[in-house]
Amino acid sequence: xxxxxxxxxxxxxxxxxxxxxxxxxxxxxxxxxxxxxxxxxxxxxxxxxxxxxxxxxxxxxxxxxxxxxxxxxxxxxxxxxxxxxxxxxxxxxxxxxxxxxxxxxxxxxxxxxxxxxxxxxxxxxxxxxxxxxxxxxxxxxxxxxxxxxxxxxxxxxxxxxxxxxxxxxxxxxxxxxxxxxxxxxxxxxxxxxxxxxxxxxxxxxxxxxxxxxxxxxxxxxxxxxxxxxxxxxxxxxxxxxxxxxxxxxxxxxxxxxxxxxxxxxxxxxxxxxxxxxxxxxxxxxxxxxxxxxxxxxxxxxxxxxxxxxxxxxxxxxxxxxxxxxxxxxxxxxxxxxxxxxxxxxxxxxxxxxxxxxxxxxxxxxxxxxxxxxxxxxxxxxxxxxxxxxxxxxxxxxxxxxxxxxxxxxxxxxxxxxxxxxxxxxxxxxxxxxxxxxxxxxxxxxxxxxxxxxxxxxxxxxxxxxxxxxxxxxxxxxxxxxxxxxxxxxxxxxxxxxxxxxxxxxxxxxxxxxxxxxxxxxxxxxxxxxxxxxxxxxxxxxxxxxxxxxxxxxxxxxxxxxxxxxxxxxxxxxxxxxxxxxxxxxxxxxxxxxx
Numbered sequence: 001x002x003x004x005x006x007x008x009x010x011x012x013x014x015x016x017x018x019x020x021x022x023x024x025x026x027x028x029x030x031x032x033x034x035x036x037x038x039x040x041x042x043x044x045x046x047x048x049x050x051x052x053x054x055x056x057x058x059x060x061x062x063x064x065x066x067x068x069x070x071x072x073x074x075x076x077x078x079x080x081x082x083x084x085x086x087x088x089x090x091x092x093x094x095x096x097x098x099x100x101x102x103x104x105x106x107x108x109x110x111x112x113x114x115x116x117x118x119x120x121x122x123x124x125x126x127x128x129x130x131x132x133x134x135x136x137x138x139x140x141x142x143x144x145x146x147x148x149x150x151x152x153x154x155x156x157x158x159x160x161x162x163x164x165x166x167x168x169x170x171x172x173x174x175x176x177x178x179x180x181x182x183x184x185x186x187x188x189x190x191x192x193x194x195x196x197x198x199x200x201x202x203x204x205x206x207x208x209x210x211x212x213x214x215x216x217x218x219x220x221x222x223x224x225x226x227x228x229x230x231x232x233x234x235x236x237x238x239x240x241x242x243x244x245x246x247x248x249x250x251x252x253x254x255x256x257x258x259x260x261x262x263x264x265x266x267x268x269x270x271x272x273x274x275x276x277x278x279x280x281x282x283x284x285x286x287x288x289x290x291x292x293x294x295x296x297x298x299x300x301x302x303x304x305x306x307x308x309x310x311x312x313x314x315x316x317x318x319x320x321x322x323x324x325x326x327x328x329x330x331x332x333x334x335x336x337x338x339x340x341x342x343x344x345x346x347x348x349x350x351x352x353x354x355x356x357x358x359x360x361x362x363x364x365x366x367x368x369x370x371x372x373x374x375x376x377x378x379x380x381x382x383x384x385x386x387x388x389x390x391x392x393x394x395x396x397x398x399x400x401x402x403x404x405x406x407x408x409x410x411x412x413x414x415x416x417x418x419x420x421x422x423x424x425x426x427x428x429x430x431x432x433x434x435x436x437x438x439x440x441x442x443x444x445x446x447x448x449x450x451x452x453x454x455x456x457x458x459x460x461x462x463x464x465x466x467x468x469x470x471x472x473x474x475x476x477x478x479x480x481x482x483x484x485x486x487x488x489x490x491x492x493x494x495x496x497x498x499x500x501x502x503x504x505x506x507x508x509x510x511x512x513x514x515x516x517x518x519x520x521x522x523x524x525x526x527x528x529x530x531x532x533x534x535x536x537x538x539x540x541x542x543x544x545x546x547x548x549x550x551x552x553x554x555x556x557x558x559x560x561x562x563x564x565x566x567x568x569x570x571x572x573x574x575x576x577x578x579x580x581x582x583x584x585x586x587x588x589x590x591x592x593x594x
Contacts, residue, residue: 034127036056120420
């Protein structure tokens, strides 16, 4: 009966976690990274051509979103839906550890995974951090179940999840390295403190003798083990190939579907896939090139990392430290699960600031997910102190602990509401990275919504050298003339609206563009508002900040076309995006990024 109540409690927590992630999911305007990933997803749907490009990380979310967009339409809400579901289901993985954690610890673990502000914020973000953390944590839980039950289905589940982690983001490899390090520390711990009068050497001798005695049974089962090894290896490689393999609309090209229908092209497909993967992993793990002193950069990133931890995940981190200390020094029989997760989490706090070349609060997710296990131990211990005090009629101690727990819960609730829902783009929000637009410019683009394939001419003009690139690339995010570091995520919204765009570096070029067709929207730095206002009669000017670093732009919107194109492209829209294939200045260019 208690097991059923435990399962129900965790199911309820998971359901509430899902609701928390889906609530107002499209409220926040897209971040630079979200706009880039969303753009390339739409381009694949337009062109039918795709290949893995490391700058946008693993292909999992891009390919999955093609199905989501086809079914539900392309909006800010639907673009984040897969990540939100994975993050919302994460608390349910606590049941995988039921043989090693107490019931109150399992509930505490589910609560930490469900309602920590950092995990909640980035579960509502089109980024693969939550995906890789969630997949690897669930895979770890499945491996624990393999140890507990010896059931082969958990091996297959773990392999699938690890493979999906590698398709989500390249730092899945870092998770495996941290697992190896944590395993080494746990083994050292078990030999240093074997729990009996035996030494570590005698324990190793005992394990060896057991293996020798059981070798006949292992030998008889060897063919079965080999068979399963082959199957899981094939399953892993098959998942990797499916997601990383290029796609092409050219029937004679090298693509996944062409190789499936023509086996002669399979080796070429594998070769192209391996080449792409090698390029990506060489980029991310080839060493960070910095002109600054490595120690200085690390200390700066580490300081910001710790600041985010204690500002937005302080209770989780403090309870994790307390749970680790209790488990290591306060018990006779140490649970290696708790020690393993502690080592995994604490080394991530040191490692990720060292390995990154740009800081984002999402880095802390990689440490917070494993640290939720020792944090659950610490929180459950404090809860038991309150119940024990109550049973002893020590009302004062019980009341003090309950008040402390209520204060912790209140702090988490207030932090979550402010950072996730009330101010998700504010520059004072420590979870907001500088490439996040502060202002919601979507209403300024609503006149572009609902463009049909019969529309002609240029819809949007980017004006001024500040928004343009000096030497436009041959391939990349359209329009190629626009500097994506200054203009993303605008291209995500323009592509959703089937709008065409071009650039004008100065007034002469601008006059030539507007003489050919009256654009719907003109975008420029705010300092050009006075220059353009005289030439744009019938337009209304609105200013927005495209970055937290005060990168303010002005949008001139043609009011003459606003009435017939008044449907909003905000997250509340319900229209279905349909690709407009190969318009003249958005020609087919396959997959590339600048």
